[in-house]
Amino acid sequence: MHKLLVDQVGDTMLLLGNEAIARGAVEAGVAFASTYPGTPSSEIALNLFQISRESDLYFEFSTNEQVALEVAAAAANCGVRSMVMMKHVGLNVAADALMTLAYVGVKAGLVILTADDPSMFSSQNEQDNRYYARFAGLPMLEPSSVDEARAMVATALDLSERLQQPVLLRTTTRINHSSGSVTLGPIRPRRTRGEFKKDPMNLVVVPAVARRLHVKLLKKLEAAQALAEQSPFNLAEGDGPWGIICNGVSFNYVRDAVRDLGIAGKTRVLRLGFAHPFPRAVVQEFLRGCERVLVVEEGEPLMEEAAKVVAQEAGLTLPIRGKAPDLFSRLYEYDPAMVRRAVARCFGLPDQAPTPVDLSDLPPIPQRPPTLCAGCSHRATLYAVKKAAEGMDAIFPSDIGCYTLGFLPPLSMADYVVCMGMSTGCVGGFAQATGRKIVSFIGDSTFFHSGIPGLINAVFNRHHFTLVILDNGTTAMTGHQPHPGVDMTQLGVQGHGRVSIENLVRGIGVPHVTVIKPYKVKKSIEAVREALRFPGVSVVISQEVCALYARTIKLPKRKPFQVTAKCTNHRTCLNELACPAFYVWKDRVHIDPDLCTGCALCAQVCPENAILPVKDTD
């Protein structure tokens, strides 16, 4: 039985934050769950996917976050408890549905988990999704610990049903990817079937309906605010003239700072776990008891500004500080020492922190950036395109996925990466503005997610470019999740359809479509060259399964390769490919047989044919 299905109330387990959230979904009786993968949320979906295989939970990997929210919203509209999870930028993709869903509401609970990423450990920005609660007008909960994340799923669903509104559950990487002890709660049975009641005057948002629904939304916000004022998740602890308002993981750093500075007797701490609608009365009462207040929140000064409004309306003039050059930045994540320093500075205390070691006399340490895996099919594809495009003065927009790592030298094959789908969308702008050849890269999952409209746009508006779709049969970067083009039987799962990228592209009417096998270097370069020279829209679909995924689904292994004595030390292989299976020993290039996957890319690139398969007799 999946470890998160264990029905032992009161047992403790050490769980990853994301596992705790999945457990929370099980305890809350979530019957419908959907997602598009995105770090740091991905493990929630992985666990729910596994659980769905041995229970009546319905789980799906949706095409993108908008669809994931839409399917969950529909289920919730029919009385089925639902949950959708995504990373912070994913909510941008789902935002169109989110904003009006707030008007339309839900019947059974719908919790939307947004996993933010301060310090953008695995993201293209560190946007503060707490604004979405304010923007859409939805209640929002934020846990400060792994166990609280578990408990808040049920609270969010109960709240959602009480208000008939979706509820945002907002986490950050340090909750999703932290581990802590959780205490298991009882498991509520799932209601997997609901009903749809015809109600166009509340469900079809023509303007006349929307005007009424907005009034309803504002009333729901008032009701939500009353609940926030009473919520046990908005707790004040301690007493004293110094006040600290905080949320999320900052609460942990504040707790430690208060203890380490020895100011527990002088400080009261207000942790807001149900921060939207802002619990004004709770905050006002807190402010009244303080001489000065420090607001500790990663990201934007949301609570700081809201607290200042409360103070102004109550005629309170105490200093309320947060973002300031001598206190906190809007940039990046916080840490315990930073918070302790700011608390000390704000309240005029000495801070005896241990001094970090002096690093000024250390030798430079070579970088160890993440790189394309040994045998990665993207290396082969990017290499083929690079060779085929030599002399063409092309621009290479790329997109979000493992292949983005191709921007590193020596491949250096990415010129513009902003968001999912941008690689097909930006084409016309670059082409019109510069007159240069545009060659875009997009992955298979990204293509389904948001690459299609850009391609259709190019066909319709006659933007000339070549799109290279890197089809490695999985959503690799986030942990090998399925997407609509994947063969689900390889994962032992029946009952799925399969969308062919090639048929889709031909169906759009792209005049020149080729499929290449990137490990066949010469043929691939020729095919790409032809596509690049086609005057119009051309698509190259490069098909080769991800090297890591191939291991997971136990595809037959290839023999590794070795550098033989024929090598004259040109270093073409190393300099042009930089596969991590290479290493240099005594000035000669060698291949680590434990890392080499036998893709033979380097063997085909070597001018001496000095790289050959390791024979069993070697």
Added chain:
Amino acid sequence: MDTKRLVIVAVGGQGNLLASSVLGEACLLAEVPMRMSEIHGMAQRGGVVESALVFGDAASSIISDGEADVLLGFEPAETLRALGKCNRGSVVITNIAPLMPFTVNIGQGVYPDLKRLQELIRGKTARLVAFNATALAKQAGNVLAVNMVLLGALIQTGALPLTGDQVREAMRRKTKAAFLDVNLKAFDLGHAAARDAA
């Protein structure tokens, strides 16, 4: 109990996260409160994996620069890179078998001299335990057991509120049965190496 802060650094694939989860399980057995956090997004792609484990009553699950009581490094250059987490009183345990970053392999960096590396670390911290954990893992029967070798050394230093028996029991619960014998042997070899390195 006193708070103890441990930072573990490794190259993706060396088993940092499994070692961390074994320590986590040992804490449950020992009823020692513990929180930990990890940055592992790029682990599969040859990047660095760092985990932070906080034992005791602290609420934070991450560790600031200068605040690690113990730094456990699975790879020497990564140990050096993470040295900023330490202070004068820190204990450092490191494997000295290097894993070349591919930047070095393509001539874009020079791997630090291992002797100098150890001198620097020894000079800035309270204690350094440095040995070839990879060789001991091979001796135990599997190069992938390097994480268990290093756990053995970690426990021997007494820097954490956990006993060898608690960690061994955690290994029984958390690691694959087929590898248990190798892992336990690796743990013992690491334990002995730390004792002898004193």
